[in-house]
Amino acid sequence: MPSTQWREVLLPDESTQHAEQIHVFSELQRKQLKKHGHGRALHRSQVAALKAALAVEEDLPDYARQGIFASPAVFDAHVRLSNGNFSVDRAPDIRGFAIKVLGASTPTSADVEQNFTFVSQETLRVSGSADVIGIVDLSTSGPGAALRKAATNPRLTRSTVSNVRDMVKPFSGFATHDFFSIMPIAFGDYAARLKLCAASTTINKQARKDLAADIYGRLADDDLEFLLQAQFFEDESRTPIEDSSVRWDAPWLTVARLRLPRQAPDDELAETVEKSSFNPWIAATEHRPLGELMRARRAAYALSWHNRCGYD
Template identity: 30%
Template structure:
């Protein structure tokens, strides 16, 4: 009797598992067909600004200021994102001597030109936490003494060209409307609801949740051992592009970083200090661009879509070197905290495009002004 019962249960369980496999494979097949259809070209090669974007942007600015106030320390107002820096490093950015003529625009117009620059390396969170926590990692690059009219008229940034990146090739929201919903939920401490704005499953953003989880990656061995991406698109003269910075150790002396102690709260800063300040070994990167092919699904207005490298390969336009240096002083850390990076600190040849970049223009400027004003008030008390 017991044997027959177990046999019946085994057959029932096998049928259930088979049914679940069939349902899973069917869902995967339907999803593949749907996304192949949805993510197919051609796409627009010009910006398409939706109605109501300005009002949504103002709401996001208010939420961003709430976040910086929530995470301020006892004396200083921190950034609304990438609050914890591993260091601000002096750098040289050198345009390739043999750069293709079709890419010679803006700061890349003169072959062999070397720009002096600052590089800020950071964690992505709005408040400082241990480096071993899963997080995005950021690189902000500021070229100095760049002549020419800039897109923003701020007197403090008239000679700067900024490039802002983080270490994942896609963003976890598609547009300003979704960013408003997502960021408002996070500002209210409802992170679990950021990708589930309502009971209707059609409003759920499962794909974007997966991108967000992939973005929150384990820390690298060192901030100079990972790739940093622009995420959103930009102009390069007549081209629509994305850009990235990749490690290029072949351009520097051989170096093996000692195994870091990941239990230390600031081991990424320690790794940077070990290489540049103690061992006096430079770190090297390559700056690359990827041109949009609008015949394929490479949208301007949706940075959650990674542009296909098999269709549009990345091309190196410049090299970056972080020379050996001493950077971890209280004076330089304060200088680093006060540096403002904005992709709109830019020549027209590198103009940011797309909804997320239009949002950045308003939010970065408003939060930077608010943060620096509040910090000046605190310093005078």
């Protein structure tokens, strides 16, 4: 059975560390804004914007009936599919699958906007947010600067290489690949990592050449349905809250189904989705993100939104 005995670990002077990190992040985004115009700091390249519906499963066990999953319901949603690179689709890359659930309800709140963010890797081989900032900085530096930074920080270089190896694994397309939250979220009194299971096992060998054409081609013919699953915390050794590099050893439970109805590209929807913030901290209290890495992301998302909107 899942346990409620999970704990987050606060680092000494964590808020100061996160404040220093966002200065690095801000400079990286500033360079991208100057080169490409206003846009996201990461996952800048939007592949597709889609209408969706999230259908909560019936007969969930008591421990899973939390937050927006408390009772069977169907909620409208928007989906943003993206490439992790700043401006172009190239490999190696990490793909993003973001869901904005609209007008959801929980036992304590109505009209909740619930965001879930997934990527095409199950784990991230870092020791915390400082490594993530270092990897992004290293990967976006020029060859000479990257070599100098690598020489002064061998551990960060090893982490970068390990994550790049994960990213170069074949990506068959958004309909045929599993996506993961990497870090856990609260599930009421429980904690869980999330997974979005592939909607199809039929691989399109041409998908890699045009990921948007693949997903819209499938949706021209039929609906797509993804299973949304939760993997619950059991104990710190098998399901560590703070360590993003560990694949959890616990069963998956289907808690909802994400349905993409047949649809064609929609310019108005694409603009709406592109202007929206897909932020895991936009969430019901019962589903707040957990862990130091996610607390650091909270500040980074706020900064990215501020810069992207062109505020003074």
